Amino acid sequence: MEPTAGVRPQQAVESYPADRAFHAALARLSGGISPVALLLAYTDWLSHLATSPQRQLEISQEVVRDGKRLFEAAQHFFSPQHGPWSLIRPSAWDRRFARPEWEIPPFNLLAQSFLQAEQWWHNATTGTRGVAKQNEAIVEFSVRQMLDVLAPSNFAATNPEVLQKAFQSGGENFVRGWQNWCSDWVRLLSGHPQPAGGDFVVGETVATSPGKVVFSNELIELIQYYPTTDKVHPQPILIVPAWIMKYYILDLSPQNSLVKYLTGQGFTVFMISWRNPGAKDRDVAFDDYRTLGVEAALATIEDIIPDRQVHALGYCLGGTLLSIAAAAMARDGDNRLKSITLLAAQVDFTEAGELTLFINESQVAFLEDVMWQRGVLDTTQMAGAFQLLRSNDLIWSRLTRDYLMGERSPPSDLMAWNADATRLPYRMHSEYLRKLFLNNDLAAGRYLVEGRPISLSDIHTPMFVVGTVLDHVAPWKSAYKIHFLVDADVTFLLTSGGHNAGIVAPPGEEGHSYRLRTKAADATYIGPDEWLNSVQPIEGSWWPEWTKWLAARSGEPSAPPQIGIKLADGQALPDAPGDYVRQ
Template structure:
C-alpha cells in the first residue's frame, strides 16, 4: 500500500540518507559557516546583477552558465532581461544546494548521492522554464498566438490525463504498428517455448557468411529496438551485409510467471536459441551479440560455456551492457538493501514489476529532458513532439517477473557477484576471466543506464582481445545509429589480450574521434572473424513446424 503512494521509492532508504547528511552537517560548524557564506555571496551577486539589468556591456551568463547537458535555457530569449536573471538565480541556487549536500565529512557516499539527486529533482520543479510568467519562450508565443498555445496546452494536458485514467494505445501507435511499419524485416519464427520466440531473418544477398549472428536483446524492452523502421533497422543492415541473423523475442511475463528465475533466461533463452541454430546450421560457430541486460546475460552465458569447454561462440559483442555494477551511474541510487526489500514486497503482490515503476525510474535519471522539457513544450507552448518510431517503441513497455528481478538486483547490483567471481551457474561459480573469445564492446557517451566507463571495465575482466567503441548519443540513440544519419560519431581502439591496460580517460584522450556511424566498423570486424561467403541456410529445419512469420506473437504480448 505504501509503495503505491511513493511510486516504489522506499521512505526508509530516503530518510536514512537525509539523516546521515543532517547529522554530519550538524556536527560540522565550519562547514555550516562556509555554506552560509556561499548563500550570502550568491544573494549579493544576484542583487548586484539586478542593478545593472539594462547594461548592454554585461555578459548574459556572467554569474553562472548552464551545464553543457542542461538545455532549458539554451534559446536566445533566455539571454534577455529579466529572464536571464531568473535563470541565473535559479542556477546559483541549484549550485548552492549541490555544494551544501556534498563534501560533508563522514557522510556515506551513497547517502550523499541520494540526497543530492533527490534535492535536484525537487529543485527542477521550480525552474523558471516550468512557469509561463517566467519563461520568455512561452510569453513570446502567447503574445504571437493570442493565447492559442495555452488552449492547445490545456487540450494536451486533458489528453494525457485521459491516457493515464484509461491506459491504451498512444497516439503514435496508430502510425507505428509492429509488423507493418516497425519490426518489418522478413523472417520466420523457428523456435517458441514458454519464454522466447527465435526469429530467423531471410537473407537479402545471394551469399552469406557461414557464421550466423545471434542477437540477445534485453527483456526490459521489446526486441524491435534493433528492427525499427527499414531505414534504421540493424537487422536489415546486417542481412544486407551478407550475415544470417537470429533474434530472440522475449515473452512479456505476467503474474503466472512470478517464479521465472534469472537462470531461466539463460537456459530457455540463449542456450535454447543456440540449440536451434545448431539444428538449422550444423557444425558452425556463432557471433553472439547482447544489448543492455541481454549483454549481461550473454556475458554470464559465455563465462559458463567457457568454463565447461563449450566453444560455440566465435565472437562476442556487447551493446551498452554492464558486467561490473559498482559504478552503474545514478540508477544505483534506487538500489540498496532497503530499496530492494521494498521493491520485493511491492512485486510480491502482483508477481512482477509493473512497467510504470521501471519507466518512472529511467525518466528521473533524465528528468530535464524526459519530464520538465515535455511539460514546457506540451502544456505551456502547446506543442507536441513529432511521433517517431523510437518514441512508439519506448511506449511499448514490458514487465519483469518477481524472482528474476529480485535475483538481478541482489546478485548483480547489490553484491556484484559476476564481477567478483561469485555468480553461480548450474551450481558452480563462473568467472569472466575464462572468456578468451574476441570481443567487440560498444559504450555510449551519454548513457544514463549503463555509463560507458562502467562498460569499459570489460577490458580487465576478460582474457581476450577487446575492440571498444565509444559512440555518441545515449543508451538507445547511440546504438541505433545507421550510416547516413547525421549527428553520429565514435571512437574505437583495440586492446590485445596481453596488452597493458589503458584507463578510460586515457583511452578517450588518445582515441581519435571519427564522424559517422560505428555500424560499418562492427560489420568489418565481424567479416574479419568470419569465413568466406557461401549459400544461405534454409529458414528453419525440414522437420520444424510452422510457427509463423516475423515479428512473431510474443512481441504483441
C-alpha cells in the first residue's frame, strides 16, 4: 500500500538513530539552532540578491551615501552647532546608548556609526524580491545578533559609562567584574548556571499565599487557597499556568501576587502546579496536560464545590491549553465554565512573533533529535532561545553591567522566578511545535481531541483576553485574533509592559496603563490597528478592571466553601506551595 500523501513514513520519524545522535551532538555546538535552517535562509537571500542588480546598486549607493554623511559629521562633530544625534537616533527601546554620557564626543559618533551600520544591514537583508518571508526574517535576525556583539557599549575602551566608572573607582570595577566572571564560571561548571534566588525562597518569600494541595496526580498538584474575606463569590477561579516555567509567577512576593489580590477581592482560587518532568516522562503527550491537568482540576473543584460553574484563567501556553479544553467541552455540551480569561496566550500561530524564527521543519526536526536523546528539552536551551529574542537587554547589557561595570542587579522576585526554569517532555513539545506552530491545527479546525476535531467557534463563553504591548513571545496582535475565532463576547485588554512584567501589574505600582474594549459576539469585527486608534489609554493596573468584570458575572457572596475533600485512602497532601514547585 502506498503511504498517504503528505504523511511521513513512520520509519522516517523513529529510525536513523545514528543521524539523530549526530544532530543531538551538533546541537551542543550550535546552541540548539539548526545549521541547515540557517544555511537555507542565507542561500535564499543571497541567491535572490545575486540576481537583482538594481537592488545591489541601491544598497551599494546607500553605503556610499552613509559613509559620506559620517565623514561630513566627523569633520564638524566638535562644533557647537552639531546636534548630539545628527545622523541617526537610537530607537525608544534601545537602552544601550540612553545615558547622557553617550552624547559626549567621540562616543556619540561611535554610537551613531554603529547604529548607521545596523540600519544599513537591516535594509540590505530585507526588501529583496522573491525571498521567503521567514527566510528573510531569519537572515535579518541572525545578522542583528552578530552586530549586537560588536556594539561599542560592549567594550570598555568605547563605553563612556565604563570608563567613568573606572576613573571614579580607580579600576575597582574591573576587579569586581573579574570576580563576577569567576563566580559565574564556577556556577556554570557545577551545573547551576543561573544565579541563586538570593533572599527569594519558594514557600518563604515567594509563593507564600496560604493554601492546601487538595489533589495530586503524576502531572499536577492542585492548590486551593484559603479565603481572606468573610464571604466569597460562589464561582471559583481555576488558574492554568504555563508549564514552561513555575506557576508562582502569579504568586510572587505578597505585594506582587495576583493570587493574594484575588482572595482579597473575595474569590476562591485554585491553582495548577505542574510537575517538572524528567527523562522518564519523554512520552507524556500534549493531551495528557489537558486530561491530567485541566480536566482533573475541574473534576476536583466539582467535588469540593458541587454545581458551581468555574471562572477559568490560562496564562501563556496554559491559555492555549485552556482554549483547547474549552473548545472540546463546548463540542461535548459541557458547560462547567462560567468565563474564560486568557493572559498573553495565542490560539493562532501564524504570526507568533520572533519565536517563529526557531520554528520550521528543519528546526523542529533538529529539536526533536535533541529531545529524543535526552527525553526532555533542557532548561538551558529554552532559556537561551528566549534570551536571544531580547539579546540587548538579557545578554549584552547584563554582561556589560556584571563584568565591565562590576555590578550586579539587585535581586527581585521576578528574577528569582525567571531563574527557576523547567523542562519539557519530548513527545509533548514535539506535538506542540508540529500541531500548533507548524500546522496551526487549532485555528484551522484540524486539532483532534479524543479522535475528533474541535473548533474554537464552538466557544460561546464570555472571554476576557489580555495582550501586552511589548510581548516578544505572544505578540498582542496575535492574541487579538481571538476576536474572529470564537463565537463569544470578547473583552480585550491591552496593557503596558512585556510578557511577564505586563501581567504582573499590581495596583499602586507606577508605570502601568491599559486599553479596554468589549466586542459582542454578533458585533462587526475591527482590526487591531483600528482598535488601537479607537481606544484611549487608562493609567493604572488592569487587575481591578478584570476583577470587576469577574464580579459582574458572579453570584452574590456567601460563606467560603470547604478546603478540599477527605481522601478515601487517608492520604495526606502538603500545604501550599506543595512539592512539585520545588522540583
